[in-house]
Amino acid sequence: RKEVEQDPGPFNVPEGATVAFNCTYSNSASQSFFWYRQDCRKEPKLLMSVYSSGNEDGRFTAQLNRASQYISLLIRDSKLSDSATYLCVVNPSIYGGSQGNLIFGKGTKLSVKP
Amino acid sequence: EAGVAQSPRYKIIEKRQSVAFWCNPISGHATLYWYQQILGQGPKLLIQFQNNGVVDDSQLPKDRFSAERLKGVDSTLKIQPAKLEDSAVYLCASRPLAGLYNEQFFGPGTRLTVL
Numbered sequence: 441r442k443e444v445e446q447d448p449g450p451f452n453v454p455e456g457a458t459v460a461f462n463c464t465y466s467n468s469a470s471q472s473f474f475w476y477r478q479d480c481r482k483e484p485k486l487l488m489s490v491y492s493s494g495n496e497d498g499r500f501t502a503q504l505n506r507a508s509q510y511i512s513l514l515i516r517d518s519k520l521s522d523s524a525t526y527l528c529v530v531n532p533s534i535y536g537g538s539q540g541n542l543i544f545g546k547g548t549k550l551s552v553k554p
Numbered sequence: 555e556a557g558v559a560q561s562p563r564y565k566i567i568e569k570r571q572s573v574a575f576w577c578n579p580i581s582g583h584a585t586l587y588w589y590q591q592i593l594g595q596g597p598k599l600l601i602q603f604q605n606n607g608v609v610d611d612s613q614l615p616k617d618r619f620s621a622e623r624l625k626g627v628d629s630t631l632k633i634q635p636a637k638l639e640d641s642a643v644y645l646c647a648s649r650p651l652a653g654l655y656n657e658q659f660f661g662p663g664t665r666l667t668v669l
Contacts, residue, residue, distance in 0.1 A: 444596075483645060483660035484597065527596050541587075541610060542658060544596030 443467065446528050449548035457518045461548050463511040463528030473504055474529040475513045478547065484527055487513075518552045525549045556580065558661035560646050566667045572634040575664045579627070579648030585609075587658065588621055588631045589645040597645055603629060604651070636668045 473490035490502040501514040528545040559578040589597035602609040606626040623629040643663040
């Protein structure tokens with residue numbers, strides 16, 4: 441089993457659609473979780489951290505299920521500017537942020553069409 | 555605040571040649587990472603520095619890759635000799651020392667093509 445697995449994509453959706461990305465991780469001791477966004481030929485940038493209780497930032501909602509080792513990202517009311525690759529990212533270290541190493545999934549490509 | 559700087563942005567070499575990449579992290583960031591991102595994949599960690607010490611280089615192919623951060627600021631990553639499968643984007647990232655959810659900030663990357 442790969443350390444971080446994501447939906448294969450690509451996701452092609454119309455503007456205004458709601459789209460959900462799923463991700464599973466293999467290391468049950470993983471401590472911190474993130475979604476990064478990567479635009480074409482650009483560097484990854486942090487979209488949001490994922491907290492145990494779930495968290496929301498505008499149109500974006502992230503959820504974590506530790507029992508199932510599952511992370512999700514929901515995007516509501518998709519915009520053209522949301523088109524990018526979304527990377528599920530896990531810090532597997534039991535030391536969490538003091539190590540800071542990140543394991544990236546392959547990413548899921550989203551294309552939002554007019 | 556200036557971001558992570560990397561150079562060159564693009565490099566084309568032939569196999570068996572050598573190449574070096576340079577990274578200047580965000581000022582004050584103690585931790586520096588080098589990642590390799592092959593087309594269609596997520597970034598894969600090659601090496602992590604904390605100040606001028608190596609924290610994790612378990613995934614660095616040490617027979618051909620080397621990296622240093624002598625003064626705890628700038629870093630260089632070298633490949634010698636390059637292979638075709640080294641074609642990838644090499645990303646440098648930095649972060650402050652402490653904090654569970656501290657973000658890693660990535661540079662624009664160096665796109666390497668090995669012919």
